[in-house]
Amino acid sequence: MTEPSIWSYQDNFDFRRDIDPDSPFHYPLEEHRGKYSRSKMLTAFHLDGSGRLRPGAKPKDAEAVLFGGHIGCGKSTELRDYAQLLQQTYTVHHMELTKTLDINNLRFSDLLIALVHALMRTFEDAQLSLRPEPVFLNPVLNWFDTRIVKQERFKDIEGEIKAEVKAQGGIPLLASLLATMTAKVRGGASYREELRREVRDGFLQLLGHFNALIAHANALLKHQSRGPLLFIMDGTDKLSKDDANAFFQADVNQLGQIMTNLIVCAPISVLLESGITAQRFTKAQLPMVKIFEADGTPREQDEDALIGLVLKRMPLRCFDERETVRLLVQKSGGHVRDLLRLIRACFSLLDGEQITRTVAEQAVQEVASEYRRLVQQSDWADLVAIDQSQGEEKDRTEARLRLLYDLVLLEYNNYWWCSHPLVRTLRPYQNALQKARADG
């Protein structure tokens, strides 16, 4: 039997693909991120390493964690792993916001709608058969009825709800209303901003009722021997830097007033910036896969882990030798998405049936050039200074936060920075390095 062509593996490197814990491409990297451990997150929810409640501990009902790291470093995959661990003790809603909301134009009101919608889905879950008391549900229903349904300017929302759902009222009506509102916001309806304003301005009237409904839902779940609600919000790390600053400095505090368990994904710059961002939130960070030490010494076993990740998607025979894969791993800096990007670049440069070292080196040049535009002239000397400090230099200037956000600068556990290995291949970096050596 002939072996499959290398081209049959190309789609395996699509980094938009979701990797669930039981996916054939899933490769555990927890042990390879330096001193990173899942225990910080799990302990926040009173769980041990296997996701079981610690002896004598009760499940939390209002814990909030801001989970951040570099874009593409594996947060979404890690969150799916967490979801599997957490659902042994909690009633988990894993909300992948990129699939339901317009992540390029996200506001707090959108998240609030998504949260209420997720809660309604809990009530609709036939396996749970929860029956919320009207004394808790009606105020939330009334709020949406007054604020949205009865408003003339939003009349087409009501028009899109089926008559039989309207007749049913209660949870089906609210669930349908929220789904329609989400679609309108995502679709950029003409009144999108008005709709958001209405939700935002009325939030404080809703807050108390919503918190009461969540507490009631948790009580009902407890009667069925189920754990309290826990919402994982993935996708909020994909906001643009300006939007992220606005969202994580103001909106997230409103989100924090909702008394439920929350894990919210955040870009690394938000976790690193000082100040009072998201004071209710515990911060947990997913670092890069640590493939070298701060002084540049390679960590072979961690490189091997990433080689293993690649080989889960494509057999070794598709490379001329294992060291070619290692080259790509080293140049990725331990950044999973960049490793996938490098291999995709190899495919675009490939003529034959194997990725050779020459192809890999060309791919490195090509991907590195994409970073060129992210670095300003004044940044090069600073990048060299950071690298030469071997992890000692980590003052948080605005420029450095920008470089971290753009992946030009990478952060490793236990908390040191160095420039991306691809950036180090660029000529301006080499020039700055030579100058630093001459001056030094």
Added chain:
Amino acid sequence: MVDVRGEHSGAFLRLRQLWTRRCHFSLVLAMVDNPDYRDALMARLDAVQPGARIDLTPADAPAVWLQQGEAQCAQGLRRLHVCLPLDARHGDPWWQQANTLRERLADAMPTLQVVWLSQADVDTAAHQAPDLWNWREAVLDFTAWVIQPERTAGLPDPTKAISVGTEAAALTERLAQIEDFLARQAQLPDPDERPSAHLLLEAARAHRQLGQWEQSTAAAQRAADLFAACGDAAHAAQAKAEETQILRLTGSLDQALTVLTQDVLPVYERLGDVRSKAITLGLIADILQARGQFDEALRIYREEELPVYERLGDACSLLRGRTNMARLLMERGTKQDQSEAAHLLSQAYQAARDMQLPEADQIAALHLARFGRPIARTGDAAG
């Protein structure tokens, strides 16, 4: 007829009850800062039971109050509005004289007297007319229309005036639903305490709105105890803060201050909840203002409350805090204060307009009432 603002509905219901039920000497102090609104509230009361009205000018001594009141009562009226000037504060001697006249005021007017006066006059009366002050039936606040978000959380939208009658019926119905749930829970061996605590906190607010202050206090205390038993310190503190609303309304300012500083503020400090802490400090500043401690109240606004909203980017709380601070400055009333107040109102107005909040109209009205000219909009000068 002008509607009673949502946040005043509880105080107004209580006033209406007193207005219809009292037939002997009773002194009610009603704080107000807008003469049109005062007249509208008086008209609402008169529609229920007619009352007489006397207006005292800044030049009138307390004896004029006595003379005019006697004259009205001689005609058989049982209810009296006494309107003190809102734009001029009576000095200490005026209230000291009123204090010595208290027996005669009571003897000559064996009736309900609603004294409509400024917050500044209430503060002076409390300190300079202690015996008269101790005879007060109630001190009702019809001034504070724009306050911290948490104070209105869970209540009907205060910006949309609702007829008291309609609102009262809805609140009463809601309270019955809550009571029904709590009664059923009480029969269970393992009741759901946290959801019940949330409902009790809501009930405390509803009772307050209905002017049912004892029930409000009892519900808030039960909510605080239940939240504490569940280990929910933040909500327990919120319930404690709700308790202080009634203490404040009943004039127990010292007690309210003690609860806020000893039972509420330390919780938020411990939890690192800077926003709730700032809101609590705003409540403390309000009480200090009511006690005439303007400098300390201003310091809190300036140094502790508003900077937090600025750092959090909480534009809504910031504009409300600025408006409250402007009101305080206007009350203290130095020339420099007036200028700063106008500036703060202008900032708050602009922010409210930018966010299209209904507070914009209220801030504009406040500015017009105080300074006699419309508030400047950004770009107006260029025009």
